[in-house]
Amino acid sequence: xxxxxxxxxxxxxxxxxxxxxxxxxxxxxxxxxxxxxxxxxxxxxxxxxxxxxxxxxxxxxxxxxxxxxxxxxxxxxxxxxxxxxxxxxxxxxxxxxxxxxxxxxxxxxxxxxxxxxxxxxxxxxxxxxxxxxxxxxxxxxxxxxxxxxxxxxxxxxxxxxxxxxxxxxxxxxxxxxxxxxxxxxxxxxxxxxxxxxxxxxxxxxxxxxxxxxxxxxxxxxxxxxxxxxxxxxxxxxxxxxxxxxxxxxxxxxxxxxxxxxxxxxxxxxxxxxxxxxxxxxxxxxxxxxxxxxxxxxxxxxxxxxxxxxxxxxxxxxxxxxxxxxxxxxxxxxxxxxxxx
Amino acid sequence: xxxxxxxxxxxxxxxxxxxxxxxxxxxxxxxxxxxxxxxxxxxxxxxxxxxxxxxxxxxxxxxxxxxxxxxxxxxxxxxxxxxxxxxxxxxxxxxxxxxxxxxxxxxxxxxxxxxxxxxxxxxxxxxxxxxxxxxxxxxxxxxxxxxxxxxxxxxxxxxxxxxxxxxxxxxxxxxxxxxxxxxxxxxxxxxxxxxxxxxxxxxxxxxxxxxxxxxxxxxxxxxxxxxxxxxxxxxxxxxxxxxxxxxxxxxxxxxxxxxxxxxxxxxxxxxxxxxxxxxxxxxxxxxxxxxxxxxxxxxxxxxxxxxxxxxxxxxxxxxxxxxxxxxxxxxxxxxxxxxxxxxxxxxxxxxxxxxxxxxxxxxxxxxxxxxxxxxxxxxxxxxxxxxxxxxxxxxxxxxxxxxxxxxxxxxxxxxxxxxxxxxxxxxxxxxxxxxxxxxxxxxxxxxxxxxxxxxxxxxxxxxxxxxxxxxxxxxxxxxxxxxxxxxxxxxxxxxxxxxxxxxxxxxxxxxxxxxxxxxxxxxxxxxxxxxxxxxxxxxxxxxxxxxxxxxxxxxxxxxxxxxxxxxxxxxxxxxxxxxxxxxxxxxxxxxxxxxxxxxxxxxxxxxxxxxxxxxxxxxx
Ligand code: SF4
Numbered sequence: 001x002x003x004x005x006x007x008x009x010x011x012x013x014x015x016x017x018x019x020x021x022x023x024x025x026x027x028x029x030x031x032x033x034x035x036x037x038x039x040x041x042x043x044x045x046x047x048x049x050x051x052x053x054x055x056x057x058x059x060x061x062x063x064x065x066x067x068x069x070x071x072x073x074x075x076x077x078x079x080x081x082x083x084x085x086x087x088x089x090x091x092x093x094x095x096x097x098x099x100x101x102x103x104x105x106x107x108x109x110x111x112x113x114x115x116x117x118x119x120x121x122x123x124x125x126x127x128x129x130x131x132x133x134x135x136x137x138x139x140x141x142x143x144x145x146x147x148x149x150x151x152x153x154x155x156x157x158x159x160x161x162x163x164x165x166x167x168x169x170x171x172x173x174x175x176x177x178x179x180x181x182x183x184x185x186x187x188x189x190x191x192x193x194x195x196x197x198x199x200x201x202x203x204x205x206x207x208x209x210x211x212x213x214x215x216x217x218x219x220x221x222x223x224x225x226x227x228x229x230x231x232x233x234x235x236x237x238x239x240x241x242x243x244x245x246x247x248x249x250x251x252x253x254x255x256x257x258x259x260x261x262x263x264x265x266x267x268x269x270x271x272x273x274x275x276x277x278x279x280x281x282x283x284x285x286x287x288x289x290x291x292x293x294x295x296x297x298x299x300x301x302x303x304x305x306x307x308x309x310x311x312x313x314x315x316x317x318x319x320x321x322x323x324x325x326x327x328x329x330x331x332x333x334x335x336x337x338x339x340x
Numbered sequence: 341x342x343x344x345x346x347x348x349x350x351x352x353x354x355x356x357x358x359x360x361x362x363x364x365x366x367x368x369x370x371x372x373x374x375x376x377x378x379x380x381x382x383x384x385x386x387x388x389x390x391x392x393x394x395x396x397x398x399x400x401x402x403x404x405x406x407x408x409x410x411x412x413x414x415x416x417x418x419x420x421x422x423x424x425x426x427x428x429x430x431x432x433x434x435x436x437x438x439x440x441x442x443x444x445x446x447x448x449x450x451x452x453x454x455x456x457x458x459x460x461x462x463x464x465x466x467x468x469x470x471x472x473x474x475x476x477x478x479x480x481x482x483x484x485x486x487x488x489x490x491x492x493x494x495x496x497x498x499x500x501x502x503x504x505x506x507x508x509x510x511x512x513x514x515x516x517x518x519x520x521x522x523x524x525x526x527x528x529x530x531x532x533x534x535x536x537x538x539x540x541x542x543x544x545x546x547x548x549x550x551x552x553x554x555x556x557x558x559x560x561x562x563x564x565x566x567x568x569x570x571x572x573x574x575x576x577x578x579x580x581x582x583x584x585x586x587x588x589x590x591x592x593x594x595x596x597x598x599x600x601x602x603x604x605x606x607x608x609x610x611x612x613x614x615x616x617x618x619x620x621x622x623x624x625x626x627x628x629x630x631x632x633x634x635x636x637x638x639x640x641x642x643x644x645x646x647x648x649x650x651x652x653x654x655x656x657x658x659x660x661x662x663x664x665x666x667x668x669x670x671x672x673x674x675x676x677x678x679x680x681x682x683x684x685x686x687x688x689x690x691x692x693x694x695x696x697x698x699x700x701x702x703x704x705x706x707x708x709x710x711x712x713x714x715x716x717x718x719x720x721x722x723x724x725x726x727x728x729x730x731x732x733x734x735x736x737x738x739x740x741x742x743x744x745x746x747x748x749x750x751x752x753x754x755x756x757x758x759x760x761x762x763x764x765x766x767x768x769x770x771x772x773x774x775x776x777x778x779x780x781x782x783x784x785x786x787x788x789x790x791x792x793x794x795x796x797x798x799x800x801x802x803x804x805x806x807x808x809x810x811x812x813x814x815x816x817x818x819x820x821x822x823x824x825x826x827x828x829x830x831x832x833x834x835x836x837x838x839x840x841x842x843x844x845x846x847x848x849x850x851x852x853x854x855x856x857x858x859x860x861x862x863x864x865x866x867x868x869x870x871x872x873x874x875x876x877x878x879x880x881x882x883x884x885x886x887x888x889x890x891x892x893x894x895x896x897x898x899x900x901x902x903x904x905x906x907x908x909x910x911x912x913x914x915x916x917x918x919x920x921x922x923x924x925x926x927x928x929x930x931x932x933x934x935x936x937x938x939x940x941x942x943x944x945x946x947x948x949x950x951x952x953x954x955x956x957x958x959x960x
Contacts, residue, residue, distance in 0.1 A: 019821065019822075046804065047807065048802055048804045051650075054811075056812075064811075069650075070811075071646075071647070072809065074812055080635065080636075080640035081644065081646060081650075084644030084648040084649075086647075089652065089802070091802065092651065110640050314626055318627040321627075323627065325627045327599055328763075331764065331766075335378055335533075335583070337381065337582075338578075338579070339573075
């Protein structure tokens with residue numbers, strides 16, 4: 001803090017550690033790190049109040065590269081560690097860096113429970129559809145039939161959709177972004193940072209060593225307008241290089257329509273991220289390439305009480321009602337008797 | 341009333357009595373056992389209890405699997421166990437009789453609820469003929485009491501109001517009334533409890549009161565029992581007492597430790613028998629600065645506790661054997677990140693799901709060595725219900741002073757068992773000093789710098805200038821950065837081991853009861869203290885010149901353990917496992933210790949220990 005009480009002006013550099021970044025050259029993780037470091041100094045939170053927590057995997061090296069407090073924990077458990085931190089210290093800004101293997105496979109249970117409790121933490125899920133650190137086995141988000149080191153004949157596992165999973169867990173903030181669009185990622189990270197509650201972000205991340213081009217359709221610049229749909233709250237769902245295609249509701253299903261010939265923007269679905277009902281978010285989450293453009297942006301941002309707030313309130317209420325506990329009263333409880 | 345006056349009931353004074361209530365798990369045996377205990381404790385006896393219940397919440401009524409029992413030992417002197425042999429058994433059905441009667445002393449009292457001995461219940465218990473009629477119980481004083489019928493008679497005025505089902509539910513209080521009369525127990529504590537519990541349902545309170553009194557007066561008027569017993573007050577240390585179970589004491593100890601440390605505590609746990617009571621209790625202590633977190637699983641519980649410790653509060657998790665297994669990897673993380681963490685293991689019968697409601701001491705090796713890599717941490721063990729309080733404070737003291745995880749072992753026997761507990765004076769406790777550095781010494785902060793005990797600094801988030809990252813990868817000495825250097829790895833392995841070894845410097849020495857050197861030392865650890873101590877005392881009273889000592893600090897051991905062991909020709913180690921402490925003692929001290937091992941889900945009997953002691957000693 002400055003002597004005048006204002007926060008010091010921080011820059012991305014203030015969040016850079018003295019550790020060499022050890023991701024492979026060209027890895028999508030660099031872009032995520034850069035955007036996070038861009039957003040953190042602008043949040044008005046002192047640097048020492050941030051805690052980054054991770055599990056195991058390439059993504060989980062993240063805390064070492066951010067000059068704040070950090071825990072590089074064990075495989076899959078970051079959301080649980082983060083829950084403990086937030087429960088203990090609600091004043092901290094708690095972030096989780098995880099991947100599709102760490103967060104959705106070995107740590108799936110912790111992820112859904114941190115989300116359903118609405119613990120105020122920001123979850124960056126780096127989805128590269130592969131196990132990178134263990135050198136190339138298929139992950140829970142790998143496409144069916146994918147050939148990898150551990151699936152030479154192709155996988156026989158149907159993949160998991162991180163967004164539908166988070167909707168099922170009643171996430172209050174859900175967004176998707178991609179490493180190839182730093183501006184959009186910055187926007188999404190900022191929105192997540194400003195959300196109160198569990199903020200879940202799926203980030204398409206290219207692993208150029210073991211799964212290069214997994215999201216090529218969405219990341220190559222001139223394909224992107226036709227393969228992705230950038231969501232904007234209150235706006236019609238329009239996409240395409242010429243912004244001439246839209247998403248319309250047909251019965252209970254989405255369909256792609258060509259604007260013109262009597263079809264106007266008003267016929268399209270309008271995005272509403274604040275809908276309590278998750279139906280729209282679910283429908284958007286299930287729109288997959290190549291049948292549909294894949295939605296990017298904020299799927300859902302609703303306000304629910306957070307776990308840490310409720311816990312703090314309970315402690316405060318109990319203390320207000322009963323007074324701060326004294327040990328002597330603690331012991332002298334229930335039936336007692338005196339021996340002379 | 342005249343008949344009562346004329347009756348010649350003999351009054352007999354006893355020093356120590358062990359009574360067991362048993363019945364179907366739906367019969368409320370735990371409740372009446374607890375009430376009988378409270379009445380005895382309030383009366384001024386020393387008490388020790390042993391609740392024994394099935395793993396199934398509601399096994400089919402009347403079956404052997406569904407039998408629930410509660411044993412209480414009360415006496416006019418100091419006691420340490422619930423008693424080997426049962427002096428009086430109250431059995432509510434044939435299944436309860438069948439599973440419990442073998443523990444009754446020859447000539448002991450057996451009171452049965454005769455109404456439950458019908459064809460179907462006999463069959464469910466596996467009796468071909470009614471044991472009440474076939475003479476098989478002739479070595480006991482058998483009393484056949486139609487408890488259900490008598491209870492129903494006593495409540496017939498209000499049966500219309502509360503219904504037959506509620507009337508039937510009161511029969512345990514009728515049984516309690518008989519036992520209370522037989523042993524001259526005061527009714528008032530139970531009446532107070534009934535009124536407190538059913539205050540909002542006066543008819544139910546009335547029904548239970550009537551049942552209790554009816555049972556009591558039945559003893560008085562039925563001329564069934566020739567003798568009525570008295571057990572005088574015990575000469576206990578003066579002071580205010582309450583009854584406490586190990587799980588309760590442990591919870592109170594944790595709250596106390598947080599207070600002594602002036603640091604909040606987070607207890608993260610996943611429900612598991614027999615440790616859940618600790619979570620239940622602590623969740624009610626929000627106004628003491630205690631937060632609880634019922635996690636989604638055992639791993640989340642321990643990792644959340646680690647997160648809390650990193651954030652600067654006292655992180656505690658609690659579980660039992662299977663849960664311990666799940667926490668293994670995270671305990672390694674706590675060792676590597678050198679964070680203060682307390683992990684309570686209320687041991688139960690294993691392996692796997694094992695015997696959830698039965699006691700055992702078979703997690704010792706799991707606690708001491710059961711992790712990947714060279715992964716030393718501190719292991720301590722409570723020896724009695726009340727001792728759980730002190731050991732919980734020790735656990736927090738060690739964890740925060742040495743920046744190390746501490747496993748606190750208790751077991752189902754002391755966790756659920758109760759004894760009188762003198763209310764401590766909080767001002768007498770030594771404070772727990774917590775040091776969260778506020779700035780870097782000489783400019784540079786090093787997360788893995790060391791103090792004189794080799795503890796690293798507990799710098800917490802929110803402290804400007806001390807930002808640092810820790811994790812499960814090997815740490816470079818001093819800086820705490822990731823290091824794959826071979827020499828550094830060796831150095832850190834040795835350093836972590838030395839740090840744990842250093843804990844011994846603040847531990848009290850092991851004390852020996854009886855001669856300080858000689859032929860035989862009986863060495864125990866954890867929850868078997870009561871039986872081992874009692875057996876050793878008896879042996880000494882019989883003229884055997886033997887000694888006993890009891891370990892509470894399992895890793896590191898007290899510094900004088902080696903010297904103590906050397907002073908005896910033979911060391912006998914009784915354990916409720918297949919010889920786990922014996923293995924550690926043999927490995928560390930190269931002593932050919934003798935084992936006495938029992939793994940039946942049951943505590944030691946004093947008699948079997950005594951027999952073993954005698955077998956290994958010479959009379960002087
Ligand atoms: S293996 Fe893949 S995900 Fe991991 S650092 Fe290299 S490129 Fe990135």
